[in-house]
Amino acid sequence: MGRxxxxxLLQLVxxxxxxxxxxxxxxxxxxxxxxxxxxxxxxCPDSYVTAMREQFGLDQPILLQYWNFLKNLLTxxxxxxxxxxxxxTQLADAWPITIRLALMAVAFEALIxxxxxxxSGLKRGGxxxxxxxxxxxxxxxxxxxxxxxxxxxxxxxxxxxxxPTVSDxxxxxxxxxxxxxxxxxxxAFTARLTRTSIVENLRADYVRTAVAKGLSNRRVVGVHLLxxxxxxxxxxxxxxxxxxxxxxxxxxxxxxxxxIGGLLWRAINGQDYTIVVPVATLLVLVYLITNxxxxxxxxxxDPRIRYE
Amino acid sequence: xxxxxxxxxxxxGADEPTASPVAVKDSRRSLWRDTWDILKRRKIFWISxxxxxxxLAMAAFPSLFTHKDPEYxxxxxxxxxxxxxxxxxxxxxGRDVFARAVYGARTSIVVGxxxxxxxxxxxxxxxxxAAYFGRWLDAIVSRVGExxxxxxxxxxxxxxxxxxxxAQSNPGKVMIMAVVIIVLALLGWPILMRIAxxxxxxxxxxxxxxxxxxxxxxxxxxxxxxxxPNSLAPILVYATITIGSFIGAEATLSLLGIxxxxxxxxxxxxxxxxxxxxxxxxxxxFFPAAFLSLCVLTFVMLGEAVRDALDPKLR
Numbered sequence: 001m002g003r004x005x006x007x008x009l010l011q012l013v014x015x016x017x018x019x020x021x022x023x024x025x026x027x028x029x030x031x032x033x034x035x036x037x038x039x040x041x042x043x044c045p046d047s048y049v050t051a052m053r054e055q056f057g058l059d060q061p062i063l064l065q066y067w068n069f070l071k072n073l074l075t076x077x078x079x080x081x082x083x084x085x086x087x088x089t090q091l092a093d094a095w096p097i098t099i100r101l102a103l104m105a106v107a108f109e110a111l112i113x114x115x116x117x118x119x120s121g122l123k124r125g126g127x128x129x130x131x132x133x134x135x136x137x138x139x140x141x142x143x144x145x146x147x148x149x150x151x152x153x154x155x156x157x158x159x160x161x162x163x164p165t166v167s168d169x170x171x172x173x174x175x176x177x178x179x180x181x182x183x184x185x186x187x188a189f190t191a192r193l194t195r196t197s198i199v200e201n202l203r204a205d206y207v208r209t210a211v212a213k214g215l216s217n218r219r220v221v222g223v224h225l226l227x228x229x230x231x232x233x234x235x236x237x238x239x240x241x242x243x244x245x246x247x248x249x250x251x252x253x254x255x256x257x258x259x260i261g262g263l264l265w266r267a268i269n270g271q272d273y274t275i276v277v278p279v280a281t282l283l284v285l286v287y288l289i290t291n292x293x294x295x296x297x298x299x300x301x302d303p304r305i306r307y308e
Numbered sequence: 309x310x311x312x313x314x315x316x317x318x319x320x321g322a323d324e325p326t327a328s329p330v331a332v333k334d335s336r337r338s339l340w341r342d343t344w345d346i347l348k349r350r351k352i353f354w355i356s357x358x359x360x361x362x363x364l365a366m367a368a369f370p371s372l373f374t375h376k377d378p379e380y381x382x383x384x385x386x387x388x389x390x391x392x393x394x395x396x397x398x399x400x401x402g403r404d405v406f407a408r409a410v411y412g413a414r415t416s417i418v419v420g421x422x423x424x425x426x427x428x429x430x431x432x433x434x435x436x437x438a439a440y441f442g443r444w445l446d447a448i449v450s451r452v453g454e455x456x457x458x459x460x461x462x463x464x465x466x467x468x469x470x471x472x473x474x475a476q477s478n479p480g481k482v483m484i485m486a487v488v489i490i491v492l493a494l495l496g497w498p499i500l501m502r503i504a505x506x507x508x509x510x511x512x513x514x515x516x517x518x519x520x521x522x523x524x525x526x527x528x529x530x531x532x533x534x535x536x537p538n539s540l541a542p543i544l545v546y547a548t549i550t551i552g553s554f555i556g557a558e559a560t561l562s563l564l565g566i567x568x569x570x571x572x573x574x575x576x577x578x579x580x581x582x583x584x585x586x587x588x589x590x591x592x593x594f595f596p597a598a599f600l601s602l603c604v605l606t607f608v609m610l611g612e613a614v615r616d617a618l619d620p621k622l623r
Binding site for chain 1: 454463556564566593597602605608
């Protein structure tokens with residue numbers, strides 16, 4: 001296990017380096033002026049561009065720039081944005097909100113997704129199964145922003161159940177609907193995965209043995225079946241935490257939540273690359289690290305899996 | 309009715325490479341034949357097929373569905389609600405929402421189909437080659453794929469599109485469509501590469517491949533006559549569903565202001581343009597959103613129907 005963890009960590013290094021390099025290269029080096037639109041309607045004067053290029057180190061060779069970026073990242077120095085505000089402060093303000101939103105979304109995925117999946121898997125072909133299959137099909141086809149605008153309009157504008165936009169504090173009750181929107185797609189996937197897993201395991205020998213032993217239905221399902229069926233589902237939920245972060249860009253934009261996604265949404269619209277690069281890098285790191293943790297957790301959950 | 313023939317042609321086309329010249333007529337119970345037998349009994353398959361034909365007709369001949377000009381604007385009618393003369397009402401510029409929704413089908417479907425085609429070509433080819441030749445080629449392809457997959461989808465598209473076609477820029481109509489297609493394919497191919505790769509790795513050690521090799525078949529012949537036809541099923545299913553998700557992704561990018569943009573007519577642009585008027589003119593946004601969702605639903609439904617039919621576990 002220990003050796004496997006170390007090997008996986010080492011494998012992560014080239015991926016992290018490659019991805020962060022791609023992000024840096026894309027944003028700063030591709031043709032196109034990173035400072036376009038900084039000076040209003042007219043093009044920026046040469047002196048300004050030169051000064052900015054120097055300030056952000058764009059006059060250095062690309063590998064050196066990348067090296068400096070890595071060094072700054074590791075020492076926690078994320079620099080300032082084009083307006084001179086520290087990026088680290090903005091991130092520190094935004095993180096807690098996004099984490100709250102993502103955790104709530106994961107909770108919804110787990111509760112509703114697994115619940116629906118278990119109910120439909122236990123009675124395959126029954127009424128609940130059909131309802132779940134059809135409703136997940138619809139959830140899978142609705143792009144996340146359609147769900148978002150629809151709920152915002154119906155609940156916020158038509159019925160006034162919620163405020164259409166979330167306040168700066170972003171309290172838990174305010175985040176319920178955005179978290180549901182963020183979770184909607186993965187909720188459908190979770191339900192389907194749970195259903196398949198339950199259907200497959202219902203035929204397994206250990207379930208037959210448990211029934212033959214005369215155990216109550218409740219114990220067979222709750223202890224024997226669920227424990228084994230939920231392993232792939234938990235893996236899915238874990239790996240998707242990272243992609244929830246990028247789904248948060250859309251959700252936070254729609255509901256005007258001041259989290260990481262909202263920060264990125266506004267930075268893209270304002271073309272402030274000094275924010276785009278560190279935020280994108282952090283999101284990628286979160287994504288990769290959660291994937292790694294889930295892989296390691298897999299062995300703990302399922303003792304049949306042995307890491308050599 | 310033209311629909312069954314269309315699909316039969318498709319299936320026949322896919323069937324040909326597997327049928328060896330010596331095959332007798334009776335033994336043509338191939339995977340595709342079985343699949344077709346199951347498919348034609350499924351209601352969901354026929355529903356999605358009818359919807360698909362409807363959307364394809366809309367994309368090819370939008371004037372069949374509306375006689376109005378999607379570009380014609382009457383500012384006096386800006387954001388007027390649905391009425392008998394304009395079923396879906398008018399948008400911000402006073403253009404007919406229904407006409408624009410109909411004309412938007414072409415852009416979305418063209419982007420979805422071309423991006424999927426590119427994904428299948430790049431991903432399929434790299435996957436097959438990586439699995440067949442293995443060694444360093446496999447290592448490189450797999451690592452590059454991992455790197456791209458390490459970038460969450462929306463985020464990757466934002467970074468690439470935000471730099472080569474930022475929100476304020478105004479590239480040409482064809483140019484921006486090409487850029488969006490390339491970006492979707494660039495970020496999408498690793499998943500298909502993995503599917504193709506694992507399918508080929510499974511097929512590689514089967515007896516028929518060994519037999520072909522023993523008979524002196526070269527790598528090209530083995531790949532194209534034996535491996536590819538037998539790995540086609542999972543690729544086909546994934547591709548169908550991907551068309552749907554790419555159509556959704558295009559709309560998402562357009563919503564962010566970095567995907568397609570005016571003067572292109574697309575559902576994503578219509579939604580983005582009217583997102584801030586959701587309180588006063590919800591119709592200008594919800595009708596294109598409904599078209600978009602139905603179109604994505606069509607492809608997802610079709611893909612799932614085909615997958616269920618292909619899955620031997622459910623038989």
